[in-house]
Amino acid sequence: MKILRNVLMASASAMILSACGATDIASPGAGGNVSIVTNNPAPTPTPTPTATPTPSAPLVTAASACPVIGDSQGLTDRGILTGTTGTYRVCALPARINTSSILPKVTGVLYNLASRVDVGTDQGPTPKSGEPSVTLTIQPGVTVIADNGPTWININRGNKIMAVGSKTQPIIFTSRANAEGSTTDSSSGQWGGIVLSGRAQITDCAAPTATPGTVACERQTEGAVDPALYGGATNTDNSGQLSYVQIRYSGYILSANSELQSLTTQGVGSGTVLDHIMSYNSSDDGAEFFGGHVNMKYYISVGAEDDNLDTDTGLKGNFQYVIVAQRLNATPQLADSIIEADSDNGVDGDNPRQNTTVSNFTFIDRVAGNSDAASILLRGGTDYTLANGVLVNTVSNPCLNVSRAQTASTTANPAIDEVGAPQFFSVAFSGCATRTFIGSNGPTDADVMALFTRSGSTSNTNASFTSTLTNLYVDGANEAAVPAYDATQFNGRTINGNLITPAGFFDKTTYIGAVKDASDTWYQGWTCNSASAGFGTGNSGACTTLPTA
Numbered sequence: 108m109k110i111l112r113n114v115l116m117a118s119a120s121a122m123i124l125s126a127c128g129a130t131d132i133a134s135p136g137a138g139g140n141v142s143i144v145t146n147n148p149a150p151t152p153t154p155t156p157t158a159t160p161t162p163s164a165p166l167v168t169a170a171s172a173c174p175v176i177g178d179s180q181g182l183t184d185r186g187i188l189t190g191t192t193g194t195y196r197v198c199a200l201p202a203r204i205n206t207s208s209i210l211p212k213v214t215g216v217l218y219n220l221a222s223r224v225d226v227g228t229d230q231g232p233t234p235k236s237g238e239p240s241v242t243l244t245i246q247p248g249v250t251v252i253a254d255n256g257p258t259w260i261n262i263n264r265g266n267k268i269m270a271v272g273s274k275t276q277p278i279i280f281t282s283r284a285n286a287e288g289s290t291t292d293s294s295s296g297q298w299g300g301i302v303l304s305g306r307a308q309i310t311d312c313a314a315p316t317a318t319p320g321t322v323a324c325e326r327q328t329e330g331a332v333d334p335a336l337y338g339g340a341t342n343t344d345n346s347g348q349l350s351y352v353q354i355r356y357s358g359y360i361l362s363a364n365s366e367l368q369s370l371t372t373q374g375v376g377s378g379t380v381l382d383h384i385m386s387y388n389s390s391d392d393g394a395e396f397f398g399g400h401v402n403m404k405y406y407i408s409v410g411a412e413d414d415n416l417d418t419d420t421g422l423k424g425n426f427q428y429v430i431v432a433q434r435l436n437a438t439p440q441l442a443d444s445i446i447e448a449d450s451d452n453g454v455d456g457d458n459p460r461q462n463t464t465v466s467n468f469t470f471i472d473r474v475a476g477n478s479d480a481a482s483i484l485l486r487g488g489t490d491y492t493l494a495n496g497v498l499v500n501t502v503s504n505p506c507l508n509v510s511r512a513q514t515a516s517t518t519a520n521p522a523i524d525e526v527g528a529p530q531f532f533s534v535a536f537s538g539c540a541t542r543t544f545i546g547s548n549g550p551t552d553a554d555v556m557a558l559f560t561r562s563g564s565t566s567n568t569n570a571s572f573t574s575t576l577t578n579l580y581v582d583g584a585n586e587a588a589v590p591a592y593d594a595t596q597f598n599g600r601t602i603n604g605n606l607i608t609p610a611g612f613f614d615k616t617t618y619i620g621a622v623k624d625a626s627d628t629w630y631q632g633w634t635c636n637s638a639s640a641g642f643g644t645g646n647s648g649a650c651t652t653l654p655t656a
Contacts, residue, residue, distance in 0.1 A: 167193030170215035177208035191288035192653045212248040220253040230265025232322040232339030242267040248276035252283045259299025272351030277633040281355040292638045296390030300357035300367040303346040305375035306339030309398030310421035310457035319457040337373035342400045344376025351383045351633040358390035368392035375399040392417040409640045410434040412441040418448045421459040429468040430621045432640040444479035445470045449487030460524040461489040466594040468496040469580045469621040475502035486510035491529040494592045495619040499574045500538035512549035532592035535572035543570050581622045589619045
């Protein structure tokens with residue numbers, strides 16, 4: 108059904124946007140026959156579906172006019188929208204914001220993306236003194252709606268977005284249909300998403316003669332008709348800040364395997380701040396990171412129809428406190444792997460090599476038989492570290508697939524930016540298939556099992572763990588009994604003279620998983636609830652409606 112939908116929608120579109128990884132797609136059976144056997148793991152409690160609430164506050168009344176912003180083009184008044192939470196004045200942003208501007212929180216106003224919206228113009232791969240940088244500031248509590256179709260916002264190189272919400276006033280990017288009240292817990296793919304384009308190093312250069320990791324190595328946002336370039340050699344580049352942000356119903360499908368995700372970062376530098384970001388029902392990935400140096404904390408992905416954490420093209424990335432819940436009772440079951448890490452396999456030796464670390468994660472895999480053959484797929488020569496994590500597989504998928512010899516290589520080689528094979532510290536897999544580990548395109552299943560356990564007893568890895576999570580993602584007694592790894596040991600790492608993990612980024616925790624116990628409530632307040640995952644009371648309410656305050 109998804110393939111048919113892709114084809115039908117592709118025929119109605121004249122432009123192509125995409126976010127894809129390698130062409131080396133592992134499928135069930137790669138490296139041997141897959142035997143999926145239910146081993147009856149302890150069931151993961153199903154969250155109680157959250158009904159659409161009757162607003163406790165009065166319905167919203169449309170503002171009398173659109174506010175004035177800094178850009179000379181101003182906002183376009185597109186009239187009144189009536190939804191289940193009230194009436195709103197719809198104020199459309201210009202196609203390009205040329206002057207630094209603020210979108211203020213005004214009751215009864217919805218800001219609108221009527222098409223692709225660019226923040227500033229591309230300032231090229233190299234910073235220049237006095238360049239005309241533009242900053243778009245979005246105040247806490249603002250809601251931005253996008254028209255159905257290829258609508259997306261691109262922060263061009265040399266420009267910034269400052270979308271900084273708060274725990275009680277998150278910033279919401281969503282579809283017009285969501286504001287009208289016509290979305291459900293199965294809706295997705297109604298608009299594009301947020302794209303941050305930066306000047307940090309990338310690989311897989313568009314120009315075949317360009318050297319990866321240099322200012323000559325640039326890429327075009329895949330499928331964009333007009334230029335939307337990224338890449339450079341400034342690893343400390345700053346594209347702004349996204350904090351306490353929800354991104355709902357993104358990933359508009361333009362052709363088969365061609366769609367944006369909730370959040371796309373492209374060559375983004377370490378000066379960019381990313382925290383408390385929720386992706387809900389993206390028709391592609393929850394978030395995808397193309398190269399650059401990314402540091403992100405408190406990330407939630409619910410209901411993505413492809414991968415949830417997709418990393419590519421030489422990313423140096425660090426992530427801590429991650430909750431992933433695939434969609435509950437999706438018909439057909441829509442999702443791929445929870446992690447997909449790669450580069451294009453034809454250039455998996457490019458420098459910089461991807462090196463990503465994820466600590467304190469809770470992953471709930473609910474979709475059987477995904478095309479990546481396992482809950483986690485590592486390929487394309489990536490270096491990868493997983494620490495302090497719980498993966499609960501409710502459908503008996505294999506848990507880990509490692510593809511290609513370079514990915515599995517245990518030999519460090521600074522000359523090719525290779526630090527060795529994937530590492531696992533205090534990681535627990537629950538409910539995996541009989542074939543827990545998959546080796547493909549070189550490595551064997553036994554090779555992958557050896558990688559998972561090669562650190563010996565001190566690594567505290569367990570592929571036969573019995574999860575006792577409560578409320579879907581909160582640690583239970585068995586999780587609390589697993590010794591935590593000190594993730595601060597990753598801080599300050601350098602490879603070939605380049606800082607990979609900033610000093611002080613990773614916190615030291617006494618627990619594995621994303622949420623320690625019932626008193627750990629970092630996910631509350633700024634999130635929304637759905638049948639797939641509930642995040643408590645006092646937040647913005649159901650994902651299918653807008654907040655009234």
